[in-house]
Amino acid sequence: MGIRLSEHRSYFIRLLQDDERLDNSTQGLYLNASEFERYQNVSSKSFNKSSYRFLFDRKDSFYEIKADYCIGIDWLGNTGRHLYVEPKLNTTSSESFNQQLDQEEDGSVQVNISESGIFRELDYLKMLIQVTSVHESNVEVKDLVQIDWDVEQIPIDQKDDKLTPFLIVRFLQTLKTIVKKGLKKNYYKVEENLNNRIKGKILVGQHIKQNIYKNRFTATYCQYQVFGEDHVENRFLKKVLRFVISYVENHKILLSSNYKVLEETIRYCRPAFELVSDDVSENELNQIKHNPFYKDYKEAIRIGNHILKRFAFNITKTSSEKVVTPPFWIDMPRLFEMYVFSKMIEDNPDSKGEILYQFSTYGNALDILVCKTVITGQ
Numbered sequence: 001m002g003i004r005l006s007e008h009r010s011y012f013i014r015l016l017q018d019d020e021r022l023d024n025s026t027q028g029l030y031l032n033a034s035e036f037e038r039y040q041n042v043s044s045k046s047f048n049k050s051s052y053r054f055l056f057d058r059k060d061s062f063y064e065i066k067a068d069y070c071i072g073i074d075w076l077g078n079t080g081r082h083l084y085v086e087p088k089l090n091t092t093s094s095e096s097f098n099q100q101l102d103q104e105e106d107g108s109v110q111v112n113i114s115e116s117g118i119f120r121e122l123d124y125l126k127m128l129i130q131v132t133s134v135h136e137s138n139v140e141v142k143d144l145v146q147i148d149w150d151v152e153q154i155p156i157d158q159k160d161d162k163l164t165p166f167l168i169v170r171f172l173q174t175l176k177t178i179v180k181k182g183l184k185k186n187y188y189k190v191e192e193n194l195n196n197r198i199k200g201k202i203l204v205g206q207h208i209k210q211n212i213y214k215n216r217f218t219a220t221y222c223q224y225q226v227f228g229e230d231h232v233e234n235r236f237l238k239k240v241l242r243f244v245i246s247y248v249e250n251h252k253i254l255l256s257s258n259y260k261v262l263e264e265t266i267r268y269c270r271p272a273f274e275l276v277s278d279d280v281s282e283n284e285l286n287q288i289k290h291n292p293f294y295k296d297y298k299e300a301i302r303i304g305n306h307i308l309k310r311f312a313f314n315i316t317k318t319s320s321e322k323v324v325t326p327p328f329w330i331d332m333p334r335l336f337e338m339y340v341f342s343k344m345i346e347d348n349p350d351s352k353g354e355i356l357y358q359f360s361t362y363g364n365a366l367d368i369l370v371c372k373t374v375i376t377g378q
Contacts (some may be wrong), residue, residue: 002156003081005054005067006088013039014073016155039063042077047146050281053329054083071124071162072329073154082154086162087122087332122342124330125165125258127339132173136341138358141170145330147306153324159254163328167307168244169258172265174300175237179272188231191223200224230276232284233297238277240304243315249321337367344368 005327006009015036042063045053052068056076065076074084131137145166151202178184191203193210199222207221252259285305290298291376310325311317338357345352351372360367 002073002084002154003065004084004086005065006086009067009088011065012062013065022186023116035314038079039077040225042079045074047329047331048143051331067332069331070329071332072327073156073162073325074148074327074329075151075154082327084156084160086160087124117232123201123257124162124332124335125255126164127335128169129173131335131338131342132170134342136352136355137338137357138177138343139174140341141216143331144334145328148327149309151327153326155156155322155324158321158323161323161325162330163325164247164307164310164323165255165258166330167303167310168247171244171300171303171307172262172269173238174296174303175241175269176265178237178296179269181296183229183234183276184231184291184297185227185229186231186233187225187227189223190226191221195219195223198222210325227264232280233280233288233301234273234276235280236285236304237300238273238276239280240300240307241266241273242278243307243311243318246315246318247311263277274294297329300320306366341368344370 001009005281013036014028014030021097040058042056044055044057047053047068047070049346051070053070053072053074055064055066055068057064057066065083071085071087073082073084131141145163147163191206192199196218198220201223203221203223210221211217211219248255248259248262250265255262285301288301290301341355341357344355348355354370354372356369356371357367359366359371
């Protein structure tokens with residue numbers, strides 16, 4: 001059982017008195033004494049130094065759960081319930097803001113906003129696509145999401161899954177950057193049964209099984225190295241790409257307007273892996289040594305591992321309507337800051353060197369600083 005909240009909203013858990021009756025208009029959660037006591041050990045969870053996953057406040061006769069600046073899902077201690085925080089945008093406020101901008105010249109705009117407002121879900125995937133499509137903002141993308149793989153996963157509907165689309169967008173955008181630069185080439189081992197020649201070293205065990213026992217005396221089973229694109233890192237990326245393609249094709253409605261962008265990215269990346277196999281073992285991945293020159297590979301492999309874990313390495317789960325997800329949280333303030341930063345860079349290409357993100361000095365930091373040097377004559 002879960003509790004659903006949107007950003008900056010509160011939810012109250014109250015103690016149900018013996019003589020109290022509830023009607024359909026009652027909001028929040030009312031529990032008997034034994035169930036109410038389970039929440040005594042629940043506490044607020046921090047995301048970083050400036051924000052919380054959620055805030056939990058204790059009162060005498062009720063508890064207050066408040067969503068902060070993050071969206072995601074998490075367990076509420078050992079109560080057996082989970083908290084789901086979804087992104088929301090008050091369209092009444094935004095429409096009034098746009099109206100004020102349009103009529104700014106009049107100076108006579110009156111804004112009447114109802115307290116309840118009208119809400120719709122914020123398209124955080126579109127924001128992420130925008131951020132990762134601009135180089136200057138893409139290099140700043142880090143620590144946007146926290147995932148707890150070590151705790152029990154939470155069952156949810158596929159339509160409520162915010163983590164998988166987020167990871168898929170990050171993976172595809174990183175993969176697109178890799179393909180633009182060209183796939184990395186490296187040495188990799190090849191095993192082959194050669195006829196009338198020897199290359200590399202002879203694998204004696206396989207040679208006996210494949211050739212000696214079968215009276216193939218002119219063949220030799222060898223292992224040798226090849227320099228090319230079909231190495232373990234590219235194989236892993238292709239394997240993850242197969243899972244991503246399956247998910248995107250099975251959830252066109254869920255991805256809505258972002259589906260076309262993701263489909264175009266897939267069409268761009270897929271041809272680069274035509275000559276690459278997707279046969280890769282976990283042992284091979286553990287032996288990968290990341291080259292600092294190929295930073296995008298390290299990030300793509302990290303995200304790819306998360307995606308395969310999400311589907312339990314089973315591609316048939318990419319089409320499931322009921323899924324389980326690890327507790328996770330997405331840092332919405334940082335995503336919004338980078339979204340604004342990417343838009344400023346995109347709209348001011350000639351002055352992008354003057355737009356600084358997270359400029360800090362003496363322990364203080366600004367979200368975005370526009371620093372334009374003006375040289376005046378003597």
